[in-house]
Amino acid sequence: MTAHDGEDGGRAALTIPVGSLHDVVVGRGVLDRVAGMLPPGVARVMVVHPQGLETYARTVADLLAATGLTVHLAAVEEAEAAKDVHVAARLWAVLGELAFTRTDAVVAVGGGTVTDLAGFVAATWLRGVSVVHVPTTLLAMVDAAVGGKTGINTAEGKNLVGAFHTPAGVVCDLDVLRTLPHADVVAGLAEVLKCGFIADPRILELVEADPGAATRWDAPVLAELVERAVRVKAEVVAADLRESFLREILNYGHTLGHAVEQLEGYRRRHGEAVAIGMVFAAELGHATGTVDDALLARHRSVLAAVGLPTTYAPGRFDDLLAVMARDKKSRGATLRFVVLDGLANPVRLEGPDDRVLRGAYAALTG
Numbered sequence: 001m002t003a004h005d006g007e008d009g010g011r012a013a014l015t016i017p018v019g020s021l022h023d024v025v026v027g028r029g030v031l032d033r034v035a036g037m038l039p040p041g042v043a044r045v046m047v048v049h050p051q052g053l054e055t056y057a058r059t060v061a062d063l064l065a066a067t068g069l070t071v072h073l074a075a076v077e078e079a080e081a082a083k084d085v086h087v088a089a090r091l092w093a094v095l096g097e098l099a100f101t102r103t104d105a106v107v108a109v110g111g112g113t114v115t116d117l118a119g120f121v122a123a124t125w126l127r128g129v130s131v132v133h134v135p136t137t138l139l140a141m142v143d144a145a146v147g148g149k150t151g152i153n154t155a156e157g158k159n160l161v162g163a164f165h166t167p168a169g170v171v172c173d174l175d176v177l178r179t180l181p182h183a184d185v186v187a188g189l190a191e192v193l194k195c196g197f198i199a200d201p202r203i204l205e206l207v208e209a210d211p212g213a214a215t216r217w218d219a220p221v222l223a224e225l226v227e228r229a230v231r232v233k234a235e236v237v238a239a240d241l242r243e244s245f246l247r248e249i250l251n252y253g254h255t256l257g258h259a260v261e262q263l264e265g266y267r268r269r270h271g272e273a274v275a276i277g278m279v280f281a282a283e284l285g286h287a288t289g290t291v292d293d294a295l296l297a298r299h300r301s302v303l304a305a306v307g308l309p310t311t312y313a314p315g316r317f318d319d320l321l322a323v324m325a326r327d328k329k330s331r332g333a334t335l336r337f338v339v340l341d342g343l344a345n346p347v348r349l350e351g352p353d354d355r356v357l358r359g360a361y362a363a364l365t366g
């Protein structure tokens, strides 16, 4: 169920519950909602932010301090470099020096890398303190900040260490997207379109109708896309928080996508890699008869329409395969993929033939 909060100082904000787990507030000019998301009794807060987003972090910190909280700012590395055990250890050291207790909390202000890192630090400090996410990228608003998956990378792969740690709340202020580079808006749309393919085809129609508007931070359609994507994720997470089965559908495009990211040393954006992975998954479905020509073509056309990549370099399949073996959906030596059996009907493809995998890769490399 979705609640409209009504007019709040002239601004309409929306609250989307993730079952009974946590709420996601979506609106413009809503950073003052962060304090209200913290559990009662919290006295001190560590605001974790990437170095380049100190202005937003200070705004949030000032709003928190104005409610009587003691606030400490902690800057971390940009992008994927933040999801590292040494960065987590640095934050644990800060929390230790400040003697943070279970009545203190973490607030993450940043993209998905920061919400993943800060969420993980909150999950592990004293075996779990409260965290509120303030996502500042489109991708983090519609996906990373929602639903409690946290984690860091290891040398062997992406997100291999982590925890499920439900945030106390999530505040998505669409106004902060004003400063987000265009390429990062586009990357975020990959996860939005993922929600379109697995559950809500209206998302695909909205993007197809005006791909340019979908990439503009202040376009009304972007607000609708955020709301729809958050609702898809909220429904799935509420039904299967710990990914016993259903939640795997949110991993559409990620089996190959994560392997692409790792192989490229995390120089490619997560959303871009997921776009490539969704084309690969669509090719797998096409080869095994669950995706027809039109649905396959629709993957390429809608992803390309917003500027996402739909092809990959030849000659890297064996390397990708080795990384995919460590995907969390694998069971023993059996690779498992989320594929579509028609639009908005995700299913699992278990242990596809080597010939099918290589054929899908060949189609991806053009």
Ligand SMILES: NC(=O)c1ccc[n+]([C@@H]2O[C@H](COP(=O)([O-])OP(=O)(O)OC[C@H]3O[C@@H](n4cnc5c(N)ncnc54)[C@H](O)[C@@H]3O)[C@@H](O)[C@H]2O)c1
Residues within 6 Å of the ligand: 050, 052, 053, 078, 079, 080, 083, 110, 111, 112, 113, 114, 116, 136, 137, 138, 139, 140, 143, 144, 145, 146, 147, 148, 149, 150, 151, 159, 176, 177, 178, 179, 180, 181, 184, 187, 188, 191, 269, 270, 271
């Ligand atoms: N936990 C989950 O469920 C989940 C879901 C999806 C993705 N993820 C993870 O999220 C990460 C990707 O997140 P991302 O795409 O947000 O990338 P990111 O966190 O690397 O942010 C991209 C860049 O934009 C900058 N930035 C952020 N907000 C800005 C703003 N408003 N204005 C200007 N610059 C801004 C950041 O500092 C960073 O340099 C990946 O590590 C991925 O694995 C996690």
Ligand SMILES: O=C(O)C(=O)C[C@@H](O)[C@H](O)[C@H](O)COP(=O)(O)O
Residues within 6 Å of the ligand: 143, 147, 149, 158, 159, 191, 243, 247, 248, 250, 251, 254, 328
């Ligand atoms: O929330 C989920 O569940 C997802 O799979 C969302 C993905 O978009 C996200 O990238 C997630 O971090 C991938 O998780 P992993 O379990 O494959 O590491």
Ligand SMILES: [Zn+2]
Residues within 6 Å of the ligand: 143, 191, 254, 270, 274
């Ligand atoms: Zn993702």
